[in-house]
Amino acid sequence: MSISHDFRLSRRAVLAGSAGLAGAAMLPRMAFAEDQPPIGTWPAGSSGDTVNIGVAVPRTGTYAEQGEDELKGWELAVEHINNGDDLMKQFVPGLTKGLLGKQVALQVADSAAKPNDAVQAEQRFISENKVVLMTGSTSSAVAVALNHFADQQKVLYLAGISGSNDTTGKDCVRYGFRQNFFGQTAAAALGPVLVKAFGKGRKAAFMTPDYTYGHTVTKSMNDYLTQNGGWTQVTDQVSPLGTQDFSQYLTNIANSGAEFIINVNWGRDAVLSTQQAKQFGLLPQMNLVIPYQIPFLAKDVGADITEGVYAATDFWWTQEDQYPLAKMFVESFLKKYGYRPEWGAENSYVSFAHWARVVTEAGTFYPPDVIKTWEKGETMPSLLGDVHYRPEDHQCIRPVVIVKGKKASDMKNPEDFWEVLEVVPGEGLMQAPDAFGCKLGSYT
Amino acid sequence: MVNWANFLSQLFNGLVQGALLALISSGLTIIYGTLGVLNLAHGAMFMLGGYAGWVAYTYTGSFIVAAIVGTLFVMVVGVLMERGIIRYFYNRPPEDQILVTFGLGIVFVEAVRFFFGSQSESIPPPPGLVGITHLGFMVYPTYRLALFGIVVVALLVLYVVLYRTRIGMIVRAGIEDSTMVDLLGINVQRIFMLVFGIGAAAAGFAGIVNTPVVSIAPDVGEPILVQTFVVVVIGGVGSFPGAIIGGLIAGEIISITSMFNPGYAYVMLFVAMTLVLMFRPYGLLGTAGRE
Numbered sequence A: 001m002s003i004s005h006d007f008r009l010s011r012r013a014v015l016a017g018s019a020g021l022a023g024a025a026m027l028p029r030m031a032f033a034e035d036q037p038p039i040g041t042w043p044a045g046s047s048g049d050t051v052n053i054g055v056a057v058p059r060t061g062t063y064a065e066q067g068e069d070e071l072k073g074w075e076l077a078v079e080h081i082n083n084g085d086d087l088m089k090q091f092v093p094g095l096t097k098g099l100l101g102k103q104v105a106l107q108v109a110d111s112a113a114k115p116n117d118a119v120q121a122e123q124r125f126i127s128e129n130k131v132v133l134m135t136g137s138t139s140s141a142v143a144v145a146l147n148h149f150a151d152q153q154k155v156l157y158l159a160g161i162s163g164s165n166d167t168t169g170k171d172c173v174r175y176g177f178r179q180n181f182f183g184q185t186a187a188a189a190l191g192p193v194l195v196k197a198f199g200k201g202r203k204a205a206f207m208t209p210d211y212t213y214g215h216t217v218t219k220s221m222n223d224y225l226t227q228n229g230g231w232t233q234v235t236d237q238v239s240p241l242g243t244q245d246f247s248q249y250l251t252n253i254a255n256s257g258a259e260f261i262i263n264v265n266w267g268r269d270a271v272l273s274t275q276q277a278k279q280f281g282l283l284p285q286m287n288l289v290i291p292y293q294i295p296f297l298a299k300d301v302g303a304d305i306t307e308g309v310y311a312a313t314d315f316w317w318t319q320e321d322q323y324p325l326a327k328m329f330v331e332s333f334l335k336k337y338g339y340r341p342e343w344g345a346e347n348s349y350v351s352f353a354h355w356a357r358v359v360t361e362a363g364t365f366y367p368p369d370v371i372k373t374w375e376k377g378e379t380m381p382s383l384l385g386d387v388h389y390r391p392e393d394h395q396c397i398r399p400v401v402i403v404k405g406k407k408a409s410d411m412k413n414p415e416d417f418w419e420v421l422e423v424v425p426g427e428g429l430m431q432a433p434d435a436f437g438c439k440l441g442s443y444t
Numbered sequence B: 001m002v003n004w005a006n007f008l009s010q011l012f013n014g015l016v017q018g019a020l021l022a023l024i025s026s027g028l029t030i031i032y033g034t035l036g037v038l039n040l041a042h043g044a045m046f047m048l049g050g051y052a053g054w055v056a057y058t059y060t061g062s063f064i065v066a067a068i069v070g071t072l073f074v075m076v077v078g079v080l081m082e083r084g085i086i087r088y089f090y091n092r093p094p095e096d097q098i099l100v101t102f103g104l105g106i107v108f109v110e111a112v113r114f115f116f117g118s119q120s121e122s123i124p125p126p127p128g129l130v131g132i133t134h135l136g137f138m139v140y141p142t143y144r145l146a147l148f149g150i151v152v153v154a155l156l157v158l159y160v161v162l163y164r165t166r167i168g169m170i171v172r173a174g175i176e177d178s179t180m181v182d183l184l185g186i187n188v189q190r191i192f193m194l195v196f197g198i199g200a201a202a203a204g205f206a207g208i209v210n211t212p213v214v215s216i217a218p219d220v221g222e223p224i225l226v227q228t229f230v231v232v233v234i235g236g237v238g239s240f241p242g243a244i245i246g247g248l249i250a251g252e253i254i255s256i257t258s259m260f261n262p263g264y265a266y267v268m269l270f271v272a273m274t275l276v277l278m279f280r281p282y283g284l285l286g287t288a289g290r291e
Helices: A002-026 A031-032 A063-082 A088-089 A115-129 A140-153 A181-199 A211-229 A247-254 A267-281 A296-303 A317-321 A323-337 A345-361 A367-374 B004-035 B040-061 B063-084 B094-116 B143-163 B166-183 B186-213 B221-235 B240-260 B262-279
Strands: A050-057 A101-112 A133-136 A156-159 A203-209 A233-237 A260-264 A287-290 A310-311 A378-382 A385-389 A398-403 A418-424 B132-134 B139-141
Touching: A002 A233, A050 A063, A050 A115, A050 A156, A063 A088, A063 A101, A063 A267, A063 A323, A063 A345, A063 B004, A088 A323, A088 A345, A088 A378, A115 A133, A115 A140, A133 A140, A133 A345, A140 A211, A156 A233, A156 A367, A181 A287, A181 A310, A181 A398, A181 B063, A203 A211, A203 A247, A203 B063, A211 A233, A233 A247, A233 B262, A247 A267, A247 B004, A247 B240, A247 B262, A260 A267, A267 A287, A267 A296, A267 B186, A310 A418, A317 A323, A317 A418, A323 A345, A345 A367, A345 A378, A418 B166, B004 B040, B004 B143, B004 B166, B004 B186, B004 B221, B004 B240, B040 B063, B040 B094, B040 B186, B040 B221, B063 B186, B094 B221, B132 B143, B143 B166, B143 B186, B143 B240, B166 B186, B221 B262, B240 B262
Parallel strands: A050 A101, A050 A133, A133 A156, A203 A233, A203 A260, A260 A287, A287 A310
Antiparallel strands: A310 A398, A378 A385, A398 A418, B132 B139
16 A cells, blocks of 8 residues: 555656756756856866765764765665666656766765864865765764865765754755754654653653764753653763763763663764663663664664664664665665665665755756755655755755664564654654754855 | 762772773883883774784684783784884984884774774673672672773782892883993893883783773774873873872773763863873872983
8 A cells, every 4th residue: 555655656756856857958047057157166077977976984983884884875876876776766757877967976085973084085075076066974073064164165065974953053054955864853753752651750861972963962852851751861971972981971870860871872982882881780770762873783782782772763674664765775775785774874875866856957066056956845755755855954854763672582684673663754843944043155 | 970879989980990091001101111112002002902802702702812812912013013113213213203103003003994894893701700790889890890800910910020020120120221221231122022012912901801891993092092191191101100000090080070070081181181290290100310
């Protein structure tokens, strides 16, 4: 039943896209763009047979494992754009091979999740490869830095994994877009589930990484739980990114009277803090909550720790049973890489697919035209049904998936860690567009 | 969480953290004290110990074999490093020594990354040391308790070697005045090699016994290097007892500050180092002119 429903949607998307393409061909936009003075890497970056995309992704350090997963998502998307894959055609109606007649190539550098490294790498890609698009981030600190860099350079930037409210909030820019869920939407989706499952007036200890992602996610989560559930934050253990020994933080939590550990740490920090919480006997005595799910966490710490754990996420592979595009993606990814994709790869793939769609519809790589086309906010497919971007802050309005850790004995295969409880529609989760101080800059 | 129960818990936790820092720092300090070389590859030695032990564990499944292999491997690396490279830098300016050891550290980290990837790896605690122990005032991971004991024993072994053996006496004499030791007809070169090996082995051993606690990754030594530097500066450069005192002080500063505000734990560590540098520039147990 759901398959025919989604097929109808995707067909509608195809029709809408075709209409857009036809419109693009008729309007004098191309000629208009070509009359413009050069901006950013345009037109140099798109004058040859190939357009380059600069990727600054962590391949070392705390977020390396998640960075590699993201990178695979981008690689698969580029391959699908270049060979006109059927899945990519669902996003980009009329796609043949390549984008606007050009092959797409990735230039990849290791950011180590450090903003300076990421900006330097992208600077190099702009100078040497004239990249038409930048992406990368598994840390919102990098996303925020690249946002501002993109705006200065007038080169488009698509956030990779970035959970901070600031990325499309106070640090939003005209040249930056984000597909994935974030602190506010995670809290608004997961909060009601927690209050319903555990009741009001509970005590929670937060574990927060000390940068924009950690602080905004903790604030959103805590605001929701205190205001709507009467929960109390008994302690907030703030640790630097890359912490290895969490003993002093866990000792504080052990003495705090907390019933819940809301662990906002991410990447290896999340793995280590969670493993050590178990070593200290805090788990399973306290309930673990993961507001911003970490790819591979369950695999790394084991199902005995994640059993019964509530988490919010962008995508979980078992959703292939409900969503045909998700099924195509999971099968494609599994075939190429030998494992089922985590949400980092999903975000990478979908955000590139959205970019390819918008560029095709704009009929040009000229950044202001691409941005204006994106800002029309038209409905487009995702792996979880139709989504759209808000013109005011460039945030994709997309569902948030609530999952709960499965018992090891209930897992149907070694990657079947999470059970999808709910897919919460994005519209009701969003803050007002200006609530986090977003002011987009100029187009040129 | 400022209360007595938490204070006691943090005090104890600081002791355990501090003991490990003391062990790693003692390796750094005896190398510097004897050879005058600031080994910036010391964090990489810590990491190498973890990886060598992990490889041994993968093949044998024995934690004890892992600990022995990890330690010996890093000792051999230390000896080769000293014979192959470091000894040519004894008469070079300190900045050259810093650059070459820093470079070697990068080489070790990237070599491990090349062979084993960037993902973290771990070794489970030995059977019998899994689970938690009730201490009355807190529950504590059993392996961490055991780790404290293991580190104390390792420090005692180092103490015996340095203070109760002829070699140790020569090493300590070398720390005070290596030229004089040379003039007395002792083969200082061989002693230097041995000291470098022992210093590296201390880091390697710490690396492997710490693996069940925090797991390993190629960059696991970076923060450790910074912390051991602070410990050595607080305790007194070149002083073995200083490294122990410095390690314990650093562990307590991190833990106790965390009780008030964990965000300031490392800030306070550097504040303490700054205060020591201002009022006792040679460290708590260091002596002026020792290089």
